[in-house]
Amino acid sequence: MTKWVYSFGAGNNEGRADMRNLLGGKGANLAEMSSIGLPVPPGFTITAEVTAAFYENDHKYPDDLKGQVDAALAQVEKAVGLNFGDSAHPLLVSVRSGARVSMPGMMDTVLNLGLNDTTVEGLAKAANDPRFAWDSYRRFIQMYGSVVLGVDHHRFEEIIEHAKLDAGVIEDTALTADQWREVVEGYKDLVEQETGKPFPQDPHEQLWGAIGAVFGSWMNARAVTYRRLHDIPADWGTAVNVQAMVFGNMGNDCATGVCFTRDPSTGENMFYGEYLVNAQGEDVVAGIRTPQPLSASVAKSGEIPLEKAMPAAYAELMEVRSTLEKHYKDMQDIEFTVQQNKLYMLQTRNGKRTVAASLRMAVEMAREGLIDEAEAVMRVNPSSLDQLLHPMLDPTASRTILGKGLPASPGAASGIVVFSADEAESRAAKGEAVILCRVETSPEDIHGMHAAKGILTTRGGMTSHAAVVARGMGRPCVAGAGGISVDYNNQMLSAGGKQVRAGEIVTLDGATGEVFVGSVAMIEPAVSGDFGTLMEWADKHRRMGVRANAETPLDAETARKFGAEGIGLCRTEHMFFDPERILAVRQMIISNTESGRRAALARLLPFQREDFRQIFTIMAGLPVTIRLLDPPLHEFLPHHDQEMQEVADSLGTDIATIRLRAEELSEANPMLGHRGCRLGIAFPEIYEMQARAIFEGAIAVAKETGNAPHPEIMIPLVGMKRELEITRAQVDKIAVEVFAETGTTIEYSVGTMIELPRAALLADKIADCADFFSFGTNDLTQTVFGLSRDDAGKFLPHYVEAGILAKDPFVSIDVEGVGEMVRIASEKGRAAKGGLKLGICGEHGGDPASIAFCEQVGLDYVSCSPFRVPVARLAAAQAALGAAGDRTA
Incomplete structure (x- = not known):
């Protein structure tokens, strides 16, 4: 019997880090983190091999998969002391994708799965917080409805906006449990209206719906585009990870965050990341709330670092940072949740980084003895070096600042302002340099982000979708530029009384986070260090x-x-097109005699020498x-009457003769015609x-x-x-x-x-x-x-x-x-x-x-x-x- 499911956590680790081809990067690393003693909520991984079976068998699963999933789910229930679908103490799970290489935001995720009209009441009693329970339920319906049932995400957002308007509040966090309950009812009505069926109440039906959606997302448009851009084969497939939920949104002793063991923009050996109190993971990357720093050393006035807010969790996270980097011998991108002051690790992976950071990390890790020189050489993507070898902003150039955001991905770029990914792609295809300007980016924008020279967002932090994807692509990015307004309706950027309309030029400095009106002069980078x-x-x-x-x-x-x-x-031949010598070249070609050709070539000789x-x-x-x-000789001949007349005058002949010679030399298929050594044999004086x-x-x-x-x-x-x-x-x-x-x-x-x-x-x-x-x-x-x-x-x-x-x-x-x-x-x-x-x-x-x-x-x-x-x-x-x-x- 083929083994389709591998468990992890609670002392039951069936996978390892080197099984990423089977378990995907996320599944392999969850098992590895569990095996080295880190606090990982238990769960199981459905292997990437199921992807092929799923698509080859008309979206049907192997016959023995369900039994293996049920057995693995029972182990999770035993480990956490909760039961899936239980009305009093319900187990909730997350369902996430996990390809063998990181594809951030390209595939689908469902959180809080297992909630329904009954289990939400049990969760409210168990947590002693009905507001938390109903907020979690509305999150689940919104995510499941969008990802699995195909209901437009914005339709759910409209219901929330109406609820806030009715309640007279601005932030989601200000809504009460009863108000969230009303939102849930509105969500369920929307789902039934859009799908013709009630929202599914059976947790097992929910689970298989989410699993199918994750496998299905392997072939969604944004994932296909991402794979094409990053040369990821379609037959690799994705694994699916089902994991017991832990909650960063149960109150002010809870948090969720994303961090890197080193700075992914510069490569500096410093702990780098952001967190939000009383939040779930999607809140951090969505940019809806302003994230806070981890460390007190980088906190600005008014910010509350995790180090001060939750010192015990921060201290444990610092130990995890050291453990993971020593274990994986590379910079790690970590997702974590703190539930009632207890730290849980949800993911680690080799972090995406800029090429400058990649260079610095490789060299410094070798000098630290973490890796050797050969491994350092293998760490840097050769193609990414192009990013270092092109112009940057001239520090002495005059500039007019429009606004400033976060330096999310270094580098500089100028281009015309566009406000949609589709327009960015279409205009870039015509050879135009474009800057994609959005309130925030989403995975659906991947094609436009790739086509753009740079990316500007007015929402989001250093770990937002725009920041992470731009760094991976090597695109300059300024994120979270809240002082700049993006007006989609009027196709305009505005800030401080200045306006930049679609089609006008802006310049981004991804190293400083600054945005400038118009073009700014650039200089060649220094290749050293x-x-x-x-x-x-x-x-x-x-x-x-x-x-x-x-x-x-x-x-x-x-x-x-x-x-x-x-x-x-x-x-x-590139030398022949110089204006000082093209006339002599044409004289040589037009001449019908060897002596005439040699005379013209004699004029070319000093130039060539x-x-x-x-x-x-x-x-x-x-x-x-x-x-x-x-190349064939006709490529050097004039195409316009004025140039033909010039050649005719120089040879003492008429333009008709020049035209006739051009017709004689023209070829139906010049790539396979009279070129290369065939010229040297026909006209040896040229090669001589x-x-x-x-x-x-x-x-x-x-x-x-x-x-x-x-x-x-x-x-x-x-x-x-x-x-x-x-x-x-x-x-x-x-x-x-x-x-x-x-x-x-x-x-x-x-x-x-x-x-x-x-x-x-x-x-x-x-x-x-x-x-x-x-x-x-x-x-x-x-x-x-x-x-x-x-x-x-x-x-x-x-x-x-x-x-x-x-x-x-x-x-x-x-x-x-x-x-x-x-x-x-x-x-x-x-x-x-x-x-x-x-x-x-x-x-x-x-x-x-x-x-x-x-x-x-x-x-x-x-x-x-x-x-x-x-x-x-x-x-x-x-x-x-x-x-x-x-x-x-």
Whole structure:
């Protein structure tokens, strides 16, 4: 019989932390916390395996699941001395989701389950507080009605607002037991009106309804979006956790809170969090009430920290903080409840954090001896480093402040104000930078939050939904900016007499919580401190080299600043578009004679030579791979009459002749047309000029600096050995000429870009005359799949959503197809030539998953855009450590 249910708490712990794939992160950690002696209310976890059974069997459960749930529920009843559905001493439970990785707010939860018209009276007597009992009942109906029965959450809120209006009060907490009783009756009427059925009174029916809703929420729109954004497979499923309720809303000796063992924004080793007296968990993250700090050291005037309000509970919580961090060896995100001064732990998980905090924690934990350097390297998500490598607000720039909130997620962003997630997504899709402005965010806003450059809310604290999700996404966020008014009807922000309408620009500083009218100048961040330390540790552990794709002095300097060990792709065609040289390029293309082409190329030679001289100087002896001209010639031709006339005048001809030549060169499918080495064979003078510029530039640098560059000359689009033989001979001939003319020789290499399936399959033959292979995976992906990258955007998203492809193959390498071509070419190439150098220079060179594949294949280096060099350095180290771990295992 398959075991579907695992108990935890009260000395009956059937799970462990390393069972998160089966029990989900929450279930595994509840069992683990129980096993190390922390105060966890007892409960049980229904495994994530039930998700697959649930969806594969038309939303029906395995036959033996009910019996296992009943047995586990009986154990909980025995442990707490209460009975589920008992009229005098009712056991209430919470029903929560729990995927193997944290998905905050994306799936559904139901609290206070087990209340009905009878058990509410028993709860009132047992707690000696009818107001608490009826408040709990209305919370349960509202949550169950919304989550399980599909009644709009706002319909319940309308009933509460009417009740407060009738009672003449502002806060929910001011309503009496009788007034809550009336709210409950209104809720039940609403449910029957909306669903056609009375609110369910049978606790067991309630339980299975909630369990079904949690499993069902795995496929709700916001969860699907979150999984897509965070690369979480749909087949992982979610576990369901059923746990005895403890109450933070039974009075002023009760509280609930969320805390982190270190500051998730900065990484500082300080206890960080918030709590509310007389509240349930959803109150903390909803932002309806202002949360209070935990520690007296950070409390402001008028705030009452938990340390003073409940000193015994705070002291125990501090001990729990130390225990959990030492046990898990990572920063923990903790949920707790204090019921009548007794502390209960409801959850722990590795806390989400900003990349700056992630760096600081990894480095400091290694220095504290909590983890070693290798583990510190593995702790930081390489892709997140992008957040550190882009502009921040210039401290000297002028600015006009609109208001201030909490610095919920650091970073800075400017953009136009939008007030809905849908508009944020649609305008961002058009290339606009947007700031999503909301009173508060909810999980339904996830798509707009991802599309936005920054997020502003007027409600909520540092652990609100907006704050937690923004930090995980790396979006700047200012939360709880209560001094700013969001007017949805008039589409306007206002504060202190200033107004900002939809479509106008604001700037957020997530590090200070400030909001500014208009744009504020930004500066480049400094890469040092913890970042530099972690990069040093990463470099110790990685095997592959990391180069950059660069063809301008600025790109080359940026690459060096970020630690590039050379240039893996210098695209010479980018140099041709410079206004000073495009006319000569066009003259060369239009000319029908070799002599005319050579005359135009002679005018280009000094420009190209200086380009290479500057790059060689900046790279100071590091390898530079230069790809000779690749795109079809028609891409350089003028498209407008004025430009055509300019070319015609320079050649002493008429515009009709220019048009005719442009038509002759036009191609139906230029990506597969007259380009790459085919140009060098048809017009050898082009590659000869480029080779001369490379050698003359390199020799000039060798004489100037005494540090001779080592050019790696790459012939593009080779599919046949003979193509490389012909073009290599052109390069070698020019090398002999330049060395004789200058009396200086330098070392150089000639290789090819593998970007055609034929080249991969015949790599052993091509390797005979190649010193290196560089995989151009952008075009290799196009030719393996037989699709155009320019057009694939029309259908690839659908393929990913439908599960036909796990990821966009232009973003992360298609291991089965494109990757297999890389593997074949690598193995065949090295079999033919043992010392063959292998690298990758497509966009995949900066993608961590693709870099892990390159490590498996044994490539020598990856090359990526300059700003992604740190990403690649860290990803290459993690790939090497992961491969070493696999070999050890």
